Amino acid sequence: MSLTLENVSRVVDGVPFIADANITFEAGSFNVLLGRTLAGKTSLMRVMAGLDKPDTGRVLVDGRDVTGESVQRRNISMIYQQFINYPNLTVRENIASPLRLAKMRDSEIERRVKETAAMLQIEPLLGRYPLELSGGQQQRTAMARALVKDATLVLFDEPLVNLDYKLREELRTELRELFKERNCIAVYASTEANEALALGGVTTLLHQGRIIQSGPVTRVYRQPVDVTAAELFSEPPINLMNGRVTDTEVTFDEYAHHPLTNNLRQLPAGPYQFGIRPSHVSLVPQNEDDLELPMTVDLGEISGSETFMHVSNDHFQMVLQLMGVHEYKPDTPIKVYLPIGKLFVFEPGGALVQAPVHTSKE
Numbered sequence: 001m002s003l004t005l006e007n008v009s010r011v012v013d014g015v016p017f018i019a020d021a022n023i024t025f026e027a028g029s030f031n032v033l034l035g036r037t038l039a040g041k042t043s044l045m046r047v048m049a050g051l052d053k054p055d056t057g058r059v060l061v062d063g064r065d066v067t068g069e070s071v072q073r074r075n076i077s078m079i080y081q082q083f084i085n086y087p088n089l090t091v092r093e094n095i096a097s098p099l100r101l102a103k104m105r106d107s108e109i110e111r112r113v114k115e116t117a118a119m120l121q122i123e124p125l126l127g128r129y130p131l132e133l134s135g136g137q138q139q140r141t142a143m144a145r146a147l148v149k150d151a152t153l154v155l156f157d158e159p160l161v162n163l164d165y166k167l168r169e170e171l172r173t174e175l176r177e178l179f180k181e182r183n184c185i186a187v188y189a190s191t192e193a194n195e196a197l198a199l200g201g202v203t204t205l206l207h208q209g210r211i212i213q214s215g216p217v218t219r220v221y222r223q224p225v226d227v228t229a230a231e232l233f234s235e236p237p238i239n240l241m242n243g244r245v246t247d248t249e250v251t252f253d254e255y256a257h258h259p260l261t262n263n264l265r266q267l268p269a270g271p272y273q274f275g276i277r278p279s280h281v282s283l284v285p286q287n288e289d290d291l292e293l294p295m296t297v298d299l300g301e302i303s304g305s306e307t308f309m310h311v312s313n314d315h316f317q318m319v320l321q322l323m324g325v326h327e328y329k330p331d332t333p334i335k336v337y338l339p340i341g342k343l344f345v346f347e348p349g350g351a352l353v354q355a356p357v358h359t360s361k362e
Helices: 041-049 091-101 106-119 135-147 165-180 193-199 217-222 227-232
Strands: 003-012 015-025 030-034 056-061 076-080 153-157 185-190 202-207 210-216 239-245 249-252 256-259 270-276 291-303 306-312 317-323 333-338 344-346 352-354
Touching (some): 015 210, 030 041, 030 193, 041 153, 091 106, 091 135, 106 135, 165 185, 165 193, 202 227, 227 270
Parallel strands (some): 030 185, 030 202, 076 153
Antiparallel strands (some): 003 056, 239 249
């Protein structure tokens, strides 16, 4: 089964939630909708499911127009970040409920319930009621109920945000493995770039109701079509600097000068916007042609085995994503190093001109 949105738009109270969306999801594909809060991810999925009808455009399943078809007539499952369970039913009966509605045999129901519960690590809880569960266990029960039936379209609306970090990591891997064996379409909404990278598959970037890029996750990550795409697919957001290329050098904000390197020599002279991912900026030089910038520490955020360091000077503000714990007091003078070979180059209007050449380690 393929699902196509053709020139789909949706406006609510004069506010465009979806603007002229065109995209096709193929059978057996795992797809991530990546965008900030209110980017239009949930609105797009509600149109896919038949919960909302688009104001313009069509929804096609295998080329058949289903735009006006009700959600009851579509074989879909939808999993929300807010868990929804039947409080008067056990976990087993909650998971089994869609299969009983389909009048499936008891033996097949029990097999599917146990298989799905085991995948989501709630098999020991099958005899309990939802109010006897933790929040994470309730969410896993709701996910199991949606996954237990063979839906042709499974929609995940940020389903893991209420779960602990370790379980989220485990479920991401298990979800990808699960859908490798199913010939359905999975669509997963997320605000986190790192989650999209972990899930893999096809990533579609949404911004203010518009689809700005779609493709295999590594291609979208390495070749963002413009500055907005690069910002959405960088966590923390990509560092941006204005600059100019001449016949001999590149100048950043008329402050930092650097001789042209091989990756920049092919650029026509003129103004550009340059981007560098926080993970590529370092406290020690990694290459002979790294650009050294004197900065001052504004803030250091230690997150597990990483440190996010915010630095600035009179010309730039940057974030560094550093492995390990780095403790610097605010206002500490510091030098940071930018690898010129890792620069993204954008037109002043934002379109991508050149992306860095990636290595097998990236």
